[in-house]
Amino acid sequence: MTQICLLVSDFNIAPLAGYLRNDEELPIVDVVEAPHGVVEPVFLSEHSVWQRVPVDAVALVWTRPEAIAPSFVQLLRGVPPPADVLEGEVDRFVDLLLGAGPRLRGLLVPLWTLPPSARAAGIGDFKVGGCQWAVQCMNARLVQRASESALLHVLDAQTVLAATKGRSYDAKLWHRGKIAFANPALRQLVGEVKAALRAVDGRGKKLVVVDLDDTLWGGSVGEVGWQHLKLGGHDYVGEAHVEFQHALKGLAQRGVLLAIASRNEEDVALQAIDSHPEMVLRRGDFAAWRIGWGDKAASVAALVEELNIGLQDAVFIDDHPAERARVREALPEVLVPEWPADPAFYAEALAGLRAFDSVGLSREDLERTRLYADERRRRQARHAIVSLDDWLAGLQMAVRAEALDGASLERAAQLLNKTNQMNLRTRRLSAEQLAAWPQEGRREIWTFRVADRFGDAGLCGLVGLAAEKSGGSICDFVLSCRVMGRGVEETLLHFASLRAREMGWQELLVEGLPTPKNKPCLDFFARALGSDTDAALTWSICGEFALPNHVQLHA
């Protein structure tokens, strides 16, 4: 699906628009360019450019510091402003941008930078009153404002420009065409914009499947034994593997799942993970593993299925080109990056994927590995019990329904935007849009927290209800895949039917909107509400839908 990106800039940004349109990395982007040099008027008035911008668009607003801060211009003329004046001008700029909130799903603002020609006093530029000091003040304020907003996101333009190795500015392009950044910088920024769009859309990768030998550690554990692996110590290869493990651990701490696909004896490999003193990642850091002598592609597919995520959410990292080629061929939806031969570049290669960006972290993100470990224990318990009803009864399922509020907004928006399979209509809304939606008409957003005897799964479900001419309808029905199949979906439906009765609606309409991924949701409704054909997409509920016996509902 093509995403619309509105480009607003005080300089000529046409080359970036071209690069964005032609870039083949997902998401594919179409660009609406505001006239260059026009920033404030776009956000101040009913500028005609908005007629070409749909409400789910993302805006990239790239400016030079002198374009938004009059006091910065004064500073360049030798009159340095106090820091609070600069910050006030940043606040005014941010407030202006946020005024477009209802029209946009996201606002991307690159950090402010200075061209090499701005160098005046060298080290003195970073003292109070210097131009670099001023830019740092402005950027610090921008970052602060972004951290307080669900709409505003900062792009790291400084790192983007540094990656061009001195080719980020071209004085000739500036003077001849008012193009503030050279092509290498613009090409780098395209990658950052794409990563940001994926993050806004909740399409960051969710799982990294790693090989062990010569990937997580140096050497083959089956050959040399865990005591002689290259890992840590006074050896650059060992240190590089430790650095790579730290990078993976950092991803895990942000909610990305880690899994292992390795050709080894399982007990030998797990002993190394448990016993090697320099291992950063331990058994508890991995949500699942397939260690054996089978096909790697089959292992990756099995891990994805076990963790109940999509193939498109997974990354496979292996030092061996043949294994990468095999997984790439068998599972084209899995991201299989080329991998450097030298372990010194492993951590850099992981960061360079730009595949794990997110707009923020929820409590569930931080605890995701534990949640999946809970799930592994649930599966083990299930295998010990023959009857599904007995298993469900023993889970002690508890579901708590709560109206959407400020505390749940961030996670609810994340759930709405990230969930694909159990999602009735796959409606995508920013946090601000989601918060605003129930304010109009007779509309409600309910969230659902799920817990059982194995642990608290957190906020996993969302239902949106709206009054219609002759009753009500379910506008959103979203459930995290990690609690599917335990009666939670029936519980949400039960709750929706109760609310319909309380609202005085005779009938609750359900209309599914099919996507390539939400067949599990449509199948659920077909099973739960019945249909004559597989293709039915509309249902209705009259009266109360039954609550599963094994679920305690708290509302």
Added chain:
Amino acid sequence: MSADAGVVEQVVAAAIAELNLQRGADEKLGDGPSALLFGDGGPLDSLGLVLLIAELENGLEQACGVRINLADEALLEAEDMPFRSVGTLQKYLINLP
């Protein structure tokens, strides 16, 4: 500046390839000698010409180590304006003094 024909062809081709990364599918520049660039019937507007010139200047500097200025108004107004086509551009660059 002395640049052999091979180097000039490579620099021109690379500049056109870079511009094509910014242009729509139906706006791509040709890279054969007869492909028009700027002026009557040429697909480049003034911004496109600025971008092409910058790419050429940077490419020639990297290839030959010499800074040149192609953004010369007299050059653009000349009867045999070198940016007319890929072929005229290559010929002009090869014969630069």
